[in-house]
Amino acid sequence: MGDHPKKYVELSSSHTDPARVKREREKARELRKTRWWLDQVNRGVCHYCQKKFPASELTMDHIVPIARGGTSTKGNIVCACRSCNRDKKLEMPVDSLFEQLERERREREGKDDV
Numbered sequence: 127m128g129d130h131p132k133k134y135v136e137l138s139s140s141h142t143d144p145a146r147v148k149r150e151r152e153k154a155r156e157l158r159k160t161r162w163w164l165d166q167v168n169r170g171v172c173h174y175c176q177k178k179f180p181a182s183e184l185t186m187d188h189i190v191p192i193a194r195g196g197t198s199t200k201g202n203i204v205c206a207c208r209s210c211n212r213d214k215k216l217e218m219p220v221d222s223l224f225e226q227l228e229r230e231r232r233e234r235e236g237k238d239d240v
């Protein structure tokens with residue numbers, strides 16, 4: 127694996143490829159078992175509101191959702207409290223919103239051959 131031609135990676139339609147989404151979800155599940163994740167949860171700080179929470183209140187959250195091309199890597203996975211995890215879908219930071227729109231625009235333009 128890992129020897130896909132570069133073009134494959136650049137195709138943004140692959141973001142919603144069910145196989146990729148499944149793979150990233152599995153990676154997230156694996157990460158959840160790691161010492162690294164335990165440390166995140168034990169620190170108990172929500173990435174978004176920076177408040178402290180008991181471990182039971184924290185959820186694993188992808189900064190860039192998998193369906194938007196995000197990956198299950200340590201850089202993209204954070205602890206979020208329940209309310210931040212829920213609110214994020216409605217209230218995205220402006221920067222990532224722009225990024226998302228730009229990505230979707232490119233995605234549409236690149237779909238001529240579909």
Ligand SMILES: [Zn+2]
Nearest residue numbers: 172175207210
């Ligand atoms: Zn929070």
